[in-house]
Amino acid sequence: MGYQFDFSFVVEYWPQLIDGALRTLWLSGFSIVFGFVFGAGCAIARIHGSPMAQRCVGAYVDVIRNTPLVIQAFWLFFGMAALGFRIPAFYAAIITLVINVGAYTTEILRAGLESVPNGQREAANCLGLKTWQVIFYVELPQAVERVYPALVSQFILMMLATSIMSQISVEELTGSAYGIQSLTFRGFEIYIVVAAVYLLLSWLTRAVMMLVGKLVFTRKRRLGTAL
Numbered sequence: 001m002g003y004q005f006d007f008s009f010v011v012e013y014w015p016q017l018i019d020g021a022l023r024t025l026w027l028s029g030f031s032i033v034f035g036f037v038f039g040a041g042c043a044i045a046r047i048h049g050s051p052m053a054q055r056c057v058g059a060y061v062d063v064i065r066n067t068p069l070v071i072q073a074f075w076l077f078f079g080m081a082a083l084g085f086r087i088p089a090f091y092a093a094i095i096t097l098v099i100n101v102g103a104y105t106t107e108i109l110r111a112g113l114e115s116v117p118n119g120q121r122e123a124a125n126c127l128g129l130k131t132w133q134v135i136f137y138v139e140l141p142q143a144v145e146r147v148y149p150a151l152v153s154q155f156i157l158m159m160l161a162t163s164i165m166s167q168i169s170v171e172e173l174t175g176s177a178y179g180i181q182s183l184t185f186r187g188f189e190i191y192i193v194v195a196a197v198y199l200l201l202s203w204l205t206r207a208v209m210m211l212v213g214k215l216v217f218t219r220k221r222r223l224g225t226a227l
Contacts, residue, residue: 007193009190010193013183016176017180017193019171020171020175021201024173024201027165028158028162028201028205030097032159034098035097038098038105039109040109042061043106044140061107064103065104069096069164072099073092073093073165074167076095100158101158105154109143109151112144112146112147113143115143116139148217152210155209156205160202166178173194173197
């Protein structure tokens with residue numbers, strides 16, 4: 001008996017899919033911005049911090065990178081509730097994603113910071129720049145420029161990982177698909193549609209971030225170097 005495809009229900013449930021896609025974008029946007037800031041701070045601490053700070057950042061990175069994202073979400077959402085601290089699902093998802101992507105951003109930026117030639121640091125010190133000025137005006141801009149493609153790829157992976165947040169009842173795109181499938185019993189069709197939407201979101205995210213890179217990294221644009 002052949003399977004009969006039927007996508008007619010998509011028109012009726014399209015608003016739910018749009019709402020889910022918008023929540024996915026919101027989760028991604030907050031996580032990218034705050035995850036980058038948090039990861040940059042941790043990367044700087046791992047390179048220039050005290051031995052204690054370096055060990056703490058290293059432990060954080062090891063724990064986060066070697067445990068599943070869904071377990072981290074459960075720790076924060078259900079674990080904190082068990083301790084008496086209830087966090088709304090949407091905010092728990094944002095915090096989880098920031099902590100997760102921050103660990104990966106830390107390692108990416110650490111590699112970028114270590115790639116900056118020592119001669120540039122020495123030249124900045126000779127000009128009388130303070131340590132924080134050397135970091136923020138000399139090292140960090142070059143580090144971000146060098147590892148920007150890796151950051152873009154990591155942020156797109158994080159955007160796709162927002163689908164895991166449906167496990168803690170966040171109604172993002174995959175969560176919306178669960179609800180529609182339970183009403184229509186058309187799981188194959190709805191997940192084909194959702195896969196297409198994720199592809200579109202991935203292309204859109206990459207295009208936006210590449211455009212930002214071209215606007216920010218003027219040296220690469222002037223030299224015509226690809227990001």
